Amino acid sequence: MALQWFPGHMHKALKEIKESLSQVDILIEVLDARIPYSSENPEIAKIRGDKPCLKILNKFDLADPDVTRQWQDELESQRGVFTITTTSDKPAESKHILTLIREHCAAKNASIQSINAMITGIPNVGKSTLINILADRIIAKTGNEPAVTKSQQRINLGSGIVLYDTPGVLWPKLENPNSIYRLAASGAVKNTAMEYDDVGFFAADYLIKAYPDLMKARFKLDTLPDTEIAFLEAAAKQRGAIMRGGRVNLHKICEVLINELQSGKLGRVSLETPSMVAQEKIEMAEAAEKKAAAKAKRKQRFKEGSLTPNKRDRKEKRTEKREAQSKRMKQDRK
Structure with a gap:
């Protein structure tokens, strides 16, 4: 997101x-x-x-x-x-x-x-x-x-x-993609600037793993589904978030989930732990290293010129020709 x-x-x-x-x-x-x-x-x-x-x-x-x-x-x-x-x-x-x-x-x-x-x-x-x-x-x-x-x-x-x-401030560049979802889920971002479905799927995936008992009890489920989409579908049926034809209204159930998370109705939950963040920082560092390596490689290719062997041969011949011409001109001046 x-x-x-x-x-x-x-x-x-x-x-x-x-x-x-x-x-x-x-x-x-x-x-x-x-x-x-x-x-x-x-x-x-x-x-x-x-x-x-x-x-x-x-x-x-x-x-x-x-x-x-x-x-x-x-x-x-x-x-x-x-x-x-x-x-x-x-x-x-x-x-x-x-x-x-x-x-x-x-x-x-x-x-x-x-x-x-x-x-x-x-x-x-x-x-x-x-x-x-x-x-x-x-x-x-x-x-x-x-x-x-x-x-x-x-x-x-x-x-x-x-x-x-001072005014409440976010910062121009959020390095951790998971932090973006957590800020949105907690209410730090205006609802007009986020997509409920996107944030709802993220929250559901985390909550059913971190707080299964709370989620099962809150949405009155006999068994807790092991995927976010299955959970949202089951929760939607319990809360009446159903459209014509029996289709699940995912937007509505995601909105319900986020609102209940923000209000504390789900119970006392934390969306991140120190060990979780430590692992995310390692993954971010690895991703940044790969990105830097890819950038350096692109820069080197650009510097060398992305030439086919045939074009490279022609370039080398042109370079040799210019060098020979330059050498003759220097000799003529002598």
Whole structure:
């Protein structure tokens, strides 16, 4: 699936983040606990340098808690990174974020200067709701659709902490093709920019393998099919997603599956694990190596000229003729 959604304000937001980062003491990145890798902006890792980074695994109540703990261990093994899990229905626990900011900016917290923190996150990850909890007032506009925040703003959280809020941004080039599907399935991409059938097939294939009991119970199936198409057909019959003539309405059942995944009705599921991502990175590196080798080979062929033996002979004769002519001209000048 090709993701065709990178609005103009996202280009501007990435530029503003890079420009403002020098004024920031700590970086806060809000991740979707179901997809910590796919919702992590690779541009942030490139530009944050030595600044401490708090990664908030939001929507923890929707994610598999065992997998989330694996992700916290994985993320905290990185230099300068610490994590916390949050949910929108437990605002008191989210307030602990302020304590963590002060602890990791202890030197500045002890002075009279304010701590400048920048908060980033992909669209629809719950960043604006989290900001309103931290500020104890409605500041950031919230909504069920991605990309509600359009411009950067500064928010005084009190207690010496100033927050730089940035628009939710994706990045121009998504390297991992599976991440594209996970972002779409989790709700980070507007539904007008994705194909429900495509994303639904991807989600079904993963979920029946990773969470067979949940899927079997949710769709009231006596036995769970072992392929995504068979599962979707069985689920469609259970949910009445049938068209005239008894044909299965795949678009409708895919839409149902994605909506129930996003709302948490399927249960607590995570769409990626650290070991899964590690394997995908190996496969991506191998694919990149093959692509680079193929490119180098094409470049070499172009340099040498894609000539048949007959054409190559004629080219060599022309070269010899020019060299001989050049030699005669030099002798004549003498």
